[in-house]
Amino acid sequence: MQFNEPATANPIDRQRVVGKPLSRIDGPLKTTGRAPYAYERHDVVANQAYGAIVPATVATGRITRIDTAEAEAAPGVLAVVHHSNAGKLGKAKAITARLLAGPEVEHYHQAVAVVVAETFEQARAAAALVRVEYARGTGAFDLEKEKGKAVKPGRSADTAVGDFEGAFASAPVKIDATYTTPDQAHSAMEPMATIAAWDGDMLNVWTSNQMIDWARRDIAETLLIPKEKIRVQSPYIGGGFGSKLWIRADLVLAALGAKAAGRPVKVALPRPVMVNNTTHRPATIQRIRIGADRAGKIGAIAHEVWSGDLPGGGPETAANQTRLLYAGANRMTAHRLATLHLPEGNAMRAPGEAVGLLALEVAMDELAEKLGMDPIELRILNDTQVDPEKPERPFSKRQLVECLRIGAERFGWNARKAKPGQVRDGRWLVGYGMASAFRDNLAMDSGARVGIDAKGKVTVATDMTDIGTGTYTIVAQTAAEMMGVDVDDVIVLLGDSSFPVSAGSGGQWGANSSTAGVYAACLKLREAVARKAGFDPATAEFADGFVGQGNKRVRLSEVAGREGLSAEDTIKFGDLTKRYAQATFGGHFAEVGVDAVTGEVRIRRMSGAFAAGRILNPKSARSQVIGAMVMGAGAALMEELVVDPRFGYFVNHDLAEYHVPVHADIPVQDVFFLDETDDKSSPMKAKGVGELGICGVGAAVANAIYNACGVRVREYPITLDKII
Ligand code: MOS
Numbered sequence: 001m002q003f004n005e006p007a008t009a010n011p012i013d014r015q016r017v018v019g020k021p022l023s024r025i026d027g028p029l030k031t032t033g034r035a036p037y038a039y040e041r042h043d044v045v046a047n048q049a050y051g052a053i054v055p056a057t058v059a060t061g062r063i064t065r066i067d068t069a070e071a072e073a074a075p076g077v078l079a080v081v082h083h084s085n086a087g088k089l090g091k092a093k094a095i096t097a098r099l100l101a102g103p104e105v106e107h108y109h110q111a112v113a114v115v116v117a118e119t120f121e122q123a124r125a126a127a128a129l130v131r132v133e134y135a136r137g138t139g140a141f142d143l144e145k146e147k148g149k150a151v152k153p154g155r156s157a158d159t160a161v162g163d164f165e166g167a168f169a170s171a172p173v174k175i176d177a178t179y180t181t182p183d184q185a186h187s188a189m190e191p192m193a194t195i196a197a198w199d200g201d202m203l204n205v206w207t208s209n210q211m212i213d214w215a216r217r218d219i220a221e222t223l224l225i226p227k228e229k230i231r232v233q234s235p236y237i238g239g240g241f242g243s244k245l246w247i248r249a250d251l252v253l254a255a256l257g258a259k260a261a262g263r264p265v266k267v268a269l270p271r272p273v274m275v276n277n278t279t280h281r282p283a284t285i286q287r288i289r290i291g292a293d294r295a296g297k298i299g300a301i302a303h304e305v306w307s308g309d310l311p312g313g314g315p316e317t318a319a320n321q322t323r324l325l326y327a328g329a330n331r332m333t334a335h336r337l338a339t340l341h342l343p344e345g346n347a348m349r350a351p352g353e354a355v356g357l358l359a360l361e362v363a364m365d366e367l368a369e370k371l372g373m374d375p376i377e378l379r380i381l382n383d384t385q386v387d388p389e390k391p392e393r394p395f396s397k398r399q400l401v402e403c404l405r406i407g408a409e410r411f412g413w414n415a416r417k418a419k420p421g422q423v424r425d426g427r428w429l430v431g432y433g434m435a436s437a438f439r440d441n442l443a444m445d446s447g448a449r450v451g452i453d454a455k456g457k458v459t460v461a462t463d464m465t466d467i468g469t470g471t472y473t474i475v476a477q478t479a480a481e482m483m484g485v486d487v488d489d490v491i492v493l494l495g496d497s498s499f500p501v502s503a504g505s506g507g508q509w510g511a512n513s514s515t516a517g518v519y520a521a522c523l524k525l526r527e528a529v530a531r532k533a534g535f536d537p538a539t540a541e542f543a544d545g546f547v548g549q550g551n552k553r554v555r556l557s558e559v560a561g562r563e564g565l566s567a568e569d570t571i572k573f574g575d576l577t578k579r580y581a582q583a584t585f586g587g588h589f590a591e592v593g594v595d596a597v598t599g600e601v602r603i604r605r606m607s608g609a610f611a612a613g614r615i616l617n618p619k620s621a622r623s624q625v626i627g628a629m630v631m632g633a634g635a636a637l638m639e640e641l642v643v644d645p646r647f648g649y650f651v652n653h654d655l656a657e658y659h660v661p662v663h664a665d666i667p668v669q670d671v672f673f674l675d676e677t678d679d680k681s682s683p684m685k686a687k688g689v690g691e692l693g694i695c696g697v698g699a700a701v702a703n704a705i706y707n708a709c710g711v712r713v714r715e716y717p718i719t720l721d722k723i724i
Contacts, residue, residue, distance in 0.1 A: 008679075012683065041319060048261045053115075060341050072126075092217075107341060150337055156317055201229055207251050222247070235465065236466070264537065279345065283316075310340065315358075317647050353398070361699030403609040407608060420709065457489050484556075508691035536548060559623050584687045608693070632698045640652075
């Protein structure tokens with residue numbers, strides 16, 4: 001169905017099941033270790049062999065020789081596949097670096113070979129016996145050095161409205177500051193892993209992937225086989241954060257290894273290889289200039305961003321939110337892209353905004369201080385209900401101001417001392433900080449098939465994924481609400497390319513788009529059920545396992561009969577997000593302590609208020625947001641991939657040296673969702689929260705650090721050496 005806004009009243013509004021804080025229906029499987037993750041699918045196909053990849057030890061250059069004799073003679077080895085015996089491979093358009101190197105090497109730890117053996121240990125041992133010789137090339141690895149050569153990337157336009165330079169020059173109060181953010185690693189708990197099995201010319205893969213249909217497309221383009229000959233299954237995923245939006249070397253090399261060995265092959269990327277072999281969030285340099293009048297009205301705002309990527313890659317679009325967040329007549333944004341020969345940069349949780357707000361929201365704090373104004377009042381004064389670059393384009397719904405006011409109240413913002421360094425608690429200097437949260441709300445077409453059987457059980461099948469976000473549960477809630485059955489009577493089947501193509505999990509569009517697809521399929525099924533029962537589909541009611549009209553009602557199981565009934569549909573959004581600025585909003589608040597002697601920072605509590613349309617499940621939504629707040633705290637305080645500029649790789653490529661916080665690092669988290677529906681987002685009237693939660697967190701922490709001790713650090717992460 002085509003979604004025509006505004007969404008009218010519909011069965012979801014009943015909120016008998018949708019909107020309830022149900023525990024995740026996949027929770028017991030996960031907490032008891034029975035959820036089948038890709039690498040553990042011993043049951044799906046017999047005779048599985050193990051593949052171990054050989055990663056490149058240079059960042060650029062050419063492979064001059066591969067000697068596999070010793071590896072091939074090692075115990076249990078079945079095959080060694082590399083560029084000269086892999087056959088012809090294509091290049092997936094969506095992936096910047098090739099997944100099998102050779103003879104050119106594009107980045108450090110790019111896979112150069114896979115060794116297949118009977119056991120994991122044999123494969124790993126033999127992989128160490130593959131001798132690879134390289135003619136090492138040169139490369140550019142330092143963003144700061146390459147900044148001057150950065151160009152305007154093809155995929156991202158600059159924006160300009162009015163006369164920024166003129167307005168900025170004449171503004172009575174202004175700030176001009178540059179911020180830097182480092183390369184970051186997704187650090188999902190489950191590594192990339194795939195089992196590949198050929199059945200004649202048909203390829204079956206069990207993998208860990210956020211976007212099933214994209215995976216199929218990318219496999220087809222890489223292996224040069226028809227999409228129809230590929231089945232991808234990924235029903236359980238141990239985190240993605242964008243690292244699994246596209247296929248990676250584990251999948252391609254498992255498929256090639258399986259072909260060569262004539263057996264199913266499984267490959268997992270070891271943790272120390274993942275960081276340099278796959279993708280990361282690119283480092284940025286961001287210059288922000290804001291000019292305001294003495295009352296705080298912004299008249300000029302500019303955000304310029306520099307990032308780097310491999311040739312053919314894209315920019316980190318960190319200026320995105322600055323186009324939409326605050327009013328101001330004269331404005332400009334620009335992204336500039338430098339060529340870097342580091343591993344491929346790509347999407348990581350809220351690409352763009354997550355790091356853009358680390359700069360913009362600190363700049364706003366700096367401006368508020370110059371103005372002698374409360375930072376919340378500065379933001380409220382510059383709120384806008386229309387796209388500031390295209391005033392004819394309204395926001396579908398925007399309650400930023402409400403989020404800031406409610407968030408401030410819940411946090412106890414009033415107790416904040418405007419002047420830094422005023423509050424002491426033993427050895428700790430204590431400060432408060434806040435930031436706006438903003439993240440795009442994208443809408444993606446999404447399909448589902450829904451059936452009902454003679455037992456009254458409703459089965460939903462869609463290639464949508466659950467990356468730990470709660471998809472199983474909200475899909476079940478949606479179908480239960482629509483069909484008027486208990487949530488326990490809904491069976492949800494996800495992550496299989498034999499099911500209708502869904503929105504997939506990315507860009508926080510998954511929840512709203514995929515449930516809207518289930519809604520569309522359920523509408524069709526309701527119609528079929530009503531007709532078969534002899535009711536008018538327009539007025540038939542579905543409740544308690546019955547379909548009814550007036551005082552007549554029939555059990556759904558009876559209507560379904562032995563044959564059962566099923567329906568399939570796809571929700572289509574057309575140009576919806578072009579006509580409306582669709583976004584999600586919030587306010588983040590943080591209280592930190594800074595050790596007066598060592599500069600060590602501890603977060604004492606965090607609080608946030610968010611407006612993101614209808615919250616489909618307050619429990620899983622809260623879980624998304626608290627997880628995102630922890631991740632945002634990591635961006636502020638510790639996450640940083642350290643580049644070795646001599647050899648062009650990330651040095652700290654495991655979780656021992658790439659530091660991420662855990663929930664225990666943040667003793668108190670308060671999350672509040674505004675009671676909101678957005679009738680222009682979808683029939684669900686919902687939006688996403690998974691990425692909103694990380695957007696702005698780090699800036700709130702940075703601003704709290706400044707408020708605590710008076711040190712303004714503009715280079716993330718804010719480690720203690722930068723404070724003392
Ligand atoms: Mo998200 S970075 O689109 O998984």
